[in-house]
Amino acid sequence: MADLLQFVVAGLAQGGAYALIAIGFVSIFAVSGVINLAQGEFAALAGLCAISAAGAGLPLLPALLVAVAVVAAVAIAIERLAIRPVRRMTTLTSIILTLGVSTALKAVMLLIWGPQGHTLRAFPGSDLTVAGVSIRAQELWILAACALVGGAVWWFYERTLHGKALRACSEQPVAARLIGISLTKASLVSFGIAGVTGAVAGVVTSPIYSSSWEIGLTLGLKGFVAATLGGLLSVRGAILGGILLGVLENLVAGYVATGLRDAVAFVVLIAILLARPGGLVKHTEARV
Amino acid sequence: MFETRGLRSGYDNLEVLRGVDLSLAEGELVALLGANGAGKTTLLRTVSGLLRPFGGTVRLDGRDIGGLPAEKVAAAGLAHVPENRLVFPSLTVTDNLALGAWTRPRTRAEDIERMLDLFPRLRQRLGQPAGTLSGGEQQMLAIARGLMARPKVLVLDEPSLGLAPKVVGDIFAALARLRHELTILLVEQNARAAFKVADRVLVMDRGKIVMSGTPEELADDAQIKQAYLGGGF
Numbered sequence: 001m002a003d004l005l006q007f008v009v010a011g012l013a014q015g016g017a018y019a020l021i022a023i024g025f026v027s028i029f030a031v032s033g034v035i036n037l038a039q040g041e042f043a044a045l046a047g048l049c050a051i052s053a054a055g056a057g058l059p060l061l062p063a064l065l066v067a068v069a070v071v072a073a074v075a076i077a078i079e080r081l082a083i084r085p086v087r088r089m090t091t092l093t094s095i096i097l098t099l100g101v102s103t104a105l106k107a108v109m110l111l112i113w114g115p116q117g118h119t120l121r122a123f124p125g126s127d128l129t130v131a132g133v134s135i136r137a138q139e140l141w142i143l144a145a146c147a148l149v150g151g152a153v154w155w156f157y158e159r160t161l162h163g164k165a166l167r168a169c170s171e172q173p174v175a176a177r178l179i180g181i182s183l184t185k186a187s188l189v190s191f192g193i194a195g196v197t198g199a200v201a202g203v204v205t206s207p208i209y210s211s212s213w214e215i216g217l218t219l220g221l222k223g224f225v226a227a228t229l230g231g232l233l234s235v236r237g238a239i240l241g242g243i244l245l246g247v248l249e250n251l252v253a254g255y256v257a258t259g260l261r262d263a264v265a266f267v268v269l270i271a272i273l274l275a276r277p278g279g280l281v282k283h284t285e286a287r288v
Numbered sequence: 289m290f291e292t293r294g295l296r297s298g299y300d301n302l303e304v305l306r307g308v309d310l311s312l313a314e315g316e317l318v319a320l321l322g323a324n325g326a327g328k329t330t331l332l333r334t335v336s337g338l339l340r341p342f343g344g345t346v347r348l349d350g351r352d353i354g355g356l357p358a359e360k361v362a363a364a365g366l367a368h369v370p371e372n373r374l375v376f377p378s379l380t381v382t383d384n385l386a387l388g389a390w391t392r393p394r395t396r397a398e399d400i401e402r403m404l405d406l407f408p409r410l411r412q413r414l415g416q417p418a419g420t421l422s423g424g425e426q427q428m429l430a431i432a433r434g435l436m437a438r439p440k441v442l443v444l445d446e447p448s449l450g451l452a453p454k455v456v457g458d459i460f461a462a463l464a465r466l467r468h469e470l471t472i473l474l475v476e477q478n479a480r481a482a483f484k485v486a487d488r489v490l491v492m493d494r495g496k497i498v499m500s501g502t503p504e505e506l507a508d509d510a511q512i513k514q515a516y517l518g519g520g521f
Contacts, residue, residue, distance in 0.1 A: 164383050165390065168376045175374035178336060179433060180362035180391035 002132040007254040008247055013139035013208075015246020016146030017043075020201035021223025022230065022238035023153055024194030030170040030233050031190040032183075034083060034094035038102040040220020041109075042198030046071045047211025048109060050203045051118045060123060068199040074105075075195025079188050102216065109213035117215075120206035138207050145204045149197055150239050156193075157235060166190065170233070198223075218262065225265040228272055231279025241280070289314040290366075290441045290471055295344035295354075297334040303342060304330040306495035312441070315468040319482035319503075320475045321516055322492035328475045329371060331492070332443050336368035337361035348441060363391045367439035371446050373430040377419025381410055384418050384429055388436025395438065403432035406462050424455030431462070442466070443473040448481060460485055479516035483507060491516075 024039045046067040053063035082101050086093060125137030157163040169176040169186040177183060201219070202211065209215070226245045230237020245265060253261040272280070291311040298304035304327045312318050322328050333339045335346050337358035346354035353364050362368075376384050385403055389396040404411045407428040413421055418429055427447055434442055447463075448456040456478065464485050466472065476482040483489065483503040491499035491512065499506065506512045 161383075161386060161393075164376075164379055165387055167379060168387055171376050171378060172374045174338065174358075175370060175376065175430075175433075176387075177338070177358035178362055178368045178370060178374075179388050179437060180359045181387070182357075182359045 003254065004251075005131070005133045007250040009133055009135055009139065011247030011250035012243060013136075013142045013246070014250065015226075015243035016142045017201045017205045017209075017219070017242070018222045018226040018245050019146050019239040019242025020149060020197045021219055022226035022242045023150060023197045023235055025224055025227035026230070026232060026235055026238045027153070027190045027193040027197070028187075029227075031166055032083070032089065032094075032187045033091050034089060034187075035091055035098065035224075036191075036194060037095060037098040037220060037224075038078065038105055038216075039194060039198055039223055040216030040218070041102050041105040042071050042075060042195055042216075043202030043205070043219050044211055044213060044216035045074065045105060045109060046199035046202035047120065047206035047215070048113045048118065048213075050206060051120050051211060052113075054120060060121070063120075064200075064203045067203050068196055071199035071202070072192050072195035075191040075198075076188055079191035083187065083191070084184060102220070106213050106216065113213060115213065117210040117212040118206075119210045120203065122207040123204075136208065138204075142204045142208075145200050146239070146242075149200050150235070153193060153197065154235050154239075162189075222265050225269045225272075228269060229280050234279070237279055244280075289316075289349060290473070291347050292331075292335065292354075293345045293347075295331070295334060295346060296342040297330060297339050297344075298342065299330075299339070304495055305334060305341075307344065308492075308495070308497055310490060310497055312471050312473060314471055316487050317463070317467050317472040317474065317485055318488045318490060319479075319486035320473060320490045320492060321477075321479055321482065321512075323515070326492040327495045328492055329445055330495075332368055332370075332445050332473075332475060335361075336366060336443065338368075362437060362439075365437075365440035367434035367437050367442050369430050369434040369442065369444045369447065371449065373423075373426045375418040375421070375426050375429050375433070378417055380415050381413045381418055381421070381429055382415065384433050385410075385436055388433035391437050396436070399436050399438065403435060406435075406465065407432055407458075409458075422455075424451045424458070427451060427455070427459060428462070431459070435466075439470060441471045441473065443475075445475050446477060447474070448476060448478045456481060 021039055021043060028034050028036045049070045050063045050067035053066045054060060078101055082097055122138050123141045127134060127136045157167060165181050166186050169181060169183055173183055222245060226241035227238045229241030229244060245268060249261050249264045252264045289312055292308050295308040296303060296305050308331055320328055334341050337356050341354050345352055348364055348366055353361050385400045386396055389399060409425055410428055413425060418426060421429060447459050460481050474482060486503050489501060489503050489506045490497050
């Protein structure tokens with residue numbers, strides 16, 4: 001029983017990180033149909049930026065803010081330079097295009113930070129043991145970040161007029177333009193959101209999972225699977241998908257074999273695409 | 289007030305509009321008739337910026353708006369209520385209306401109230417997702433959403449399409465109330481209904497305006513009777 005709880009707790013934290021990455025996929029895909037394969041690189045870049053900023057003497061919170069700002073700016077630059085100029089964007093085009101962007105980002109990170117992994121110093125707080133289950137303080141930070149950022153994104157889409165305008169672009173792009181909402185601005189904002197959520201995920205996970213130029217691939221793929229679990233169009237679905245995937249991975253790693261951990265995501269992806277291509281969440285007309 | 293000169297447009301290599309000249313005076317309600325494929329929807333899509341003209345001009349209040357992207361045309365004061373309504377299905381009626389005022393947020397609350405006076409049926413639906421409304425209510429919402437921007441020109445594409453006669457009556461009654469408040473270009477298959485509210489009727493055929501006159505004049509035209517009104521008008 002303690003084992004089970006232990007795996008679930010570890011899974012929740014990891015799932016929280018996947019959820020944040022998944023929100024980035026959903027935010028972009030819903031508005032423009034673009035699958036942004038550089039999403040995982042946002043997390044890697046943010047982790048490395050935060051490590052450098054902290055290394056330069058900044059306290060953790062300012063270091064996190066610097067990393068988020070840098071990555072949001074990079075995300076917006078990618079939208080302007082690589083996405084917007086394409087005249088007829090299809091999902092397939094976007095996959096090839098952002099794969100290129102992702103490779104370029106990886107190369108830049110490799111040049112700046114070198115091939116080895118780096119670890120951000122842990123956030124404050126001491127680890128605790130509850131009912132025989134040990135919980136690392138950092139895991140609580142990850143969950144808190146997921147709740148805070150995920151909640152903020154959800155609130156933005158559900159409660160603010162600007163968020164609703166993005167949903168309008170996603171549901172009826174033609175009608176959105178006819179009432180004066182610019183799809184190009186909407187796409188820019190969606191990249192900004194994806195940059196922020198990806199960056200937060202990268203910074204809060206860095207103390208446990210470490211950051212390097214190449215972690216974006218796995219993180220991005222896991223986030224993509226989580227987003228697909230949620231149907232790729234729903235923030236709520238992405239959060240649930242991320243948590244579910246994280247827990248499932250840790251249960252498989254704990255009870256079956258540690259080596260199978262990374263296989264879980266892909267088995268899940270194949271199963272989902274075969275059985276419920278629309279995602280696990282019941283499909284309504286609601287998007288984002 | 290609103291005019292096009294020699295407007296040519298279409299899709300890729302297919303030219304649909306082959307030189308459209310039309311001119312609407314301030315406060316005029318003009319109905320545009322024509323067979324399927326005559327280019328009515330293409331004309332609306334071109335003046336509202338969804339399609340880029342191949343040539344010719346579109347002027348609104350003396351300003352050249354031809355070739356501007358749709359969101360800029362909307363901000364310039366032309367509201368296009370598209371065919372099939374295209375309401376935002378997961379958003380509530382209130383949110384759909386609120387977004388209609390995207391280009392002029394300051395008058396939002398006041399204008400939502402005005403729209404509910406114009407279409408009282410929407411009042412009971414305010415908190416409901418627009419996707420759950422009936423076709424007629426969605427059409428009312430689409431028109432109201434367009435009006436929320438306080439446009440100078442409203443262009444409507446087939447507002448009666450697929451609706452029950454009672455609802456069509458309500459919608460045309462609302463249009464009649466809007467008459468002379470703003471300039472309206474109405475594309476309509478339901479010629480009888482259109483003739484009753486229009487100041488002037490234009491007929492389009494194969495990408496050009498081929499006839500123009502008051503409803504009374506055109507109602508007497510044998511060809512028009514035959515093609516659009518049927519017997520016994």
